[in-house]
Amino acid sequence: MIKQQFEISAGYKKWTNILLGVGGLAFVLGVVFLGMSKDELAQTRFWSVLLQNSTFFLLVVNASMFFICITTLAMGGWQMAFRRVPEAISSVVPVFSILALLVFVGIIFGHKHSIYHWLDKEHVAHDPILKGKVAVLNPTFFMVWTVITLLIWSFVGAKMRKLSSQADENMDQEASKKFIWGNTVWAATFIVFFGLTVGSTIPWLWLMSIDAHWYSTMYSWYTFASTFVAGMALVAIFVVYLKNQDYLEYVSEEHLHDLGKFMFAFSVFWTYLWYSQFMLIWYANIPEETIYFKPRMQGAYRGIFFLNLIINFVLPFLLLMRRGSKRNYTTMTFVAVLIILGHWVDFYQMVMPGTMHEHYSLSWFEFGMLVFYAGLIMYFVGRGLSKKPLLAVHHPFVKESLIHHT
Amino acid sequence: MALKKFVVGCFEDEKVLFPAVAKVRKAGYKIHDVYTPFPVHGLDQAMGLRETSLHTAGFLFGLIGTTTAVTFMTWVFTKDWPVNIGGKPNFALPAWIPITFELTVLCAAVGMVLSFLYICQLAPFVKRHHFHARATDDRFVMVIECGEKTNESELSSFMNSVGAIEVNTQVAEEGWWIGRYDQDQELYKQTNIA
Numbered sequence: 269m270i271k272q273q274f275e276i277s278a279g280y281k282k283w284t285n286i287l288l289g290v291g292g293l294a295f296v297l298g299v300v301f302l303g304m305s306k307d308e309l310a311q312t313r314f315w316s317v318l319l320q321n322s323t324f325f326l327l328v329v330n331a332s333m334f335f336i337c338i339t340t341l342a343m344g345g346w347q348m349a350f351r352r353v354p355e356a357i358s359s360v361v362p363v364f365s366i367l368a369l370l371v372f373v374g375i376i377f378g379h380k381h382s383i384y385h386w387l388d389k390e391h392v393a394h395d396p397i398l399k400g401k402v403a404v405l406n407p408t409f410f411m412v413w414t415v416i417t418l419l420i421w422s423f424v425g426a427k428m429r430k431l432s433s434q435a436d437e438n439m440d441q442e443a444s445k446k447f448i449w450g451n452t453v454w455a456a457t458f459i460v461f462f463g464l465t466v467g468s469t470i471p472w473l474w475l476m477s478i479d480a481h482w483y484s485t486m487y488s489w490y491t492f493a494s495t496f497v498a499g500m501a502l503v504a505i506f507v508v509y510l511k512n513q514d515y516l517e518y519v520s521e522e523h524l525h526d527l528g529k530f531m532f533a534f535s536v537f538w539t540y541l542w543y544s545q546f547m548l549i550w551y552a553n554i555p556e557e558t559i560y561f562k563p564r565m566q567g568a569y570r571g572i573f574f575l576n577l578i579i580n581f582v583l584p585f586l587l588l589m590r591r592g593s594k595r596n597y598t599t600m601t602f603v604a605v606l607i608i609l610g611h612w613v614d615f616y617q618m619v620m621p622g623t624m625h626e627h628y629s630l631s632w633f634e635f636g637m638l639v640f641y642a643g644l645i646m647y648f649v650g651r652g653l654s655k656k657p658l659l660a661v662h663h664p665f666v667k668e669s670l671i672h673h674t
Numbered sequence: 675m676a677l678k679k680f681v682v683g684c685f686e687d688e689k690v691l692f693p694a695v696a697k698v699r700k701a702g703y704k705i706h707d708v709y710t711p712f713p714v715h716g717l718d719q720a721m722g723l724r725e726t727s728l729h730t731a732g733f734l735f736g737l738i739g740t741t742t743a744v745t746f747m748t749w750v751f752t753k754d755w756p757v758n759i760g761g762k763p764n765f766a767l768p769a770w771i772p773i774t775f776e777l778t779v780l781c782a783a784v785g786m787v788l789s790f791l792y793i794c795q796l797a798p799f800v801k802r803h804h805f806h807a808r809a810t811d812d813r814f815v816m817v818i819e820c821g822e823k824t825n826e827s828e829l830s831s832f833m834n835s836v837g838a839i840e841v842n843t844q845v846a847e848e849g850w851w852i853g854r855y856d857q858d859q860e861l862y863k864q865t866n867i868a
Contacts, residue, residue: 543771550768553760591729673715 271515274653284650287643294636302633309627312382315375316623319383321637322368323474324495324615325645326361327466328608331499333358333425334462337455340428345668346526349518351660353506355432356652357499358425363648365418372414372474376407383623386480397481405477413473417465424458435660444664466492475615478622482560486545491618493541494580497534498611500527501604506649508601515658518670521595525674528594531607535584538611542577564617568626572617579610612638678819678848680706681829682805683838685814688714690837695720697836698818703829706817706848709809728793732786739781743774795850803846813840819848 302314332354339347347354374380381388385398386405392398398405431451439447471491476483484490504527510516511524549557564573584603593599620628660666685691691708695717698705705721751757752764762769791797809815816838820826826843833841 543768547768547771551760551762553762589733591725 271517272657272659274510274515274650274658276650276654277513280646280650284643284646287639287646289643291636291638291640291643294633295640298633298636308382309624312380312623313629313633315371315378315380315383316619317634317637318371319375319474319623320615320619321612321641322364322371324498324612325641326364326368327491327495328498328502328611329357329360329364329645330421330425330466331496332503333361333421333428333458334466334496335499335503336428337458337462340451340455341459343665345665346523346672348663348665348669349520349523349659349672350503350507350510350516351432351663352653352656352658353510353516354503355429355656356649357502357506357645359429359652360645360648361425362422363644365422369414369418372411376411384477384480386477401480404473405480410473410477413469417461417470420461421458421465424454424461427454428458432660432663433656435663436657437662439662439664448664466495475618478619479560482557484545484549484557484560486541490538490541490545493534493538494611494614497531497538497580498608500530500534501607502645503527504531504600504604505608506653508597508604510653510658511597518659520672522672522674523669524597524600525591525594526672528588528600528603529674531600531603532584532588532594535581535588535607539577539581539585542581563621563625567621568628569617569621572613572630576610576614576617579606580614583610676848677845679826680805680844680846681818681820681824681826681833682842682844683816683818683833683836684806684808684840685816685837686812686839688814691814691816692717692720694816694833694836694838698816698832701832703824703832704819704821706819709805709815709817711809711811711813714814728786728789731789732782735785735789736778736782738785739778740774742781743777744770747773799852800850801852802850803844805844805846 298314298317302310305311305314335347335354336351336358338344375383376387379387381391384405386392386401387407392402403409428451431447431454434447466488468488471488472483475491476487504524507516507519507524507527511519546561549561563569584607587599587603587606588594593603616630616634683694685694691710691714695705695708699722708717708721710717747770748765751766756764758764759766795802805817806813806815816833818829818833820829820843830841830843
């Protein structure tokens with residue numbers, strides 16, 4: 269019996285509810301005890317954690333659409349067997365966009381100077397560096413560009429998903445050609461805009477502007493690598509889950525192997541960017557640049573700094589190196605979870621030293637929000653998966669995927 | 675020099691080759707090797723070859739490269755000739771990463787290539803017998819080794835039945851030798867006539 273349509277099982281529902289319940293409780297407690305607190309530090313903690321989680325998970329689910337678009341442009345047919353999984357994951361983008369937007373509205377219009385210190389007009393007037401960046405780092409540009417970005421991600425993503433639904437119906441040769449052309453055009457649109465946002469401006473605005481005096485030209489690519497590898501790990505987790513539930517009967521070890529290669533390669537790519545950013549600053553040893561690594565490497569974040577490297581480079585590198593481990597469901601799941609947690613920690617150390625300084629905490633609210641977002645992903649991806657058949661049977665590239673061999 | 679008798683079957687298409695390999699193995703014949711004009715995915719599994727250990731060798735070679743680079747640089751910069759470069763510590767690990775990386779890749783790559791050549795018995799002046807010239811062009815050539823009990827004519831007709839378009843029997847050197855083709859060709863003409 270071939271199961272074409274994903275049905276949310278009772279176990280899946282139960283775990284979604286548990287995660288959402290625990291996470292939601294943490295969020296409500298966070299609002300009460302941190303967000304509405306008179307204590308400035310507690311408020312900063314509240315908004316930093318929200319910023320970290322909302323940007324991280326938004327970029328991670330958006331990485332799925334990036335994956336779909338690059339494979340479309342490269343005429344890569346191998347991923348067709350599980351293509352509906354990244355599609356379902358990318359359908360969460362509009363939801364997470366709204367959540368992220370709410371956080372930005374809260375930070376910008378709530379004048380949270382402790383998050384973005386360029387929000388303080390008084391301070392900027394006496395600060396020559398921030399004065400020079402005022403054309404970009406101002407509330408209007410920030411909000412307008414963020415809204416445009418989120419709208420285009422959501423719109424083009426929705427367009428790609430709608431196009432994909434056409435492949436559920438039978439197509440003749442002419443229609444297939446037109447279909448591929450349409451996909452190519454929209455994928456190219458997305459990629460170009462992705463380059464202008466995730467590849468450059470968006471990480472500058474959302475994350476790098478926390479340390480507004482400091483800048484790095486590697487930063488956006490670093491953020492992209494971080495979220496893309498976590499995005500591939502998320503796809504791998506859902507593929508393994510569905511496979512274990514007897515769905516996706518055409519997905520074999522070969523497809524998992526290629527996902528594993530993506531996780532391996534982009535873990536190394538992330539390390540490469542991390543190192544390029546670090547080494548130049550370390551070697552030049554200019555105070556205005558080293559200010560970024562001082563608290564992270566020698567200050568309160570020393571442990572997290574090295575944990576970040578171990579969990580995101582050493583472990584995936586050694587665990588995924590063997591061919592057999594990339595084809596093994598257990599190893600792949602383990603490493604995928606590790607990578608997502610690792611890059612969540614990476615985002616933590618990108619945000620916190622600039623906002624919380626040495627008074628950081630990593631306890632119930634931080635992990636609570638992680639659990640909350642995990643629950644949201646399970647809920648919305650489950651819904652997205654159950655809406656369409658799991659295989660676009662009439663997609664012209666399906667056969668290529670079925671006979672895929674690495 | 676160990677001369678052996680081989681039955682050589684040529685196939686035109688991968689689609690015929692794969693079931694043929696399965697049938698030949700099932701019939702109990704020993705496949706010496708299958709020569710193809712390009713790498714055929716999945717043929718190694720179909721032939722029942724064990725997975726290569728080349729990547730393990732590569733990992734070890736890489737490890738040798740890493741260790742060499744780090745220990746040598748540590749010795750040079752901290753023991754043998756410590757120099758203050760830009761106020762950096764003598765043990766300047768971040769600055770050594772590129773060299774360590776390069777040496778790791780170099781050792782892994784060169785080591786793997788040499789191991790590969792060794793395993794495949796490829797070297798200058800080393801010769802191996804070619805069972806069919808078109809194996810480098812457009813034919814898939816399956817070579818079956820004849821044992822003492824193998825009935826050649828039976829095997830030949832079996833090869834025809836599984837889809838070989840051309841079958842012949844050859845007596846050939848199984849391993850490698852060092853020599854020259856012009857002289858060796860003579861040798862094989864003689865042995866094959868006999």
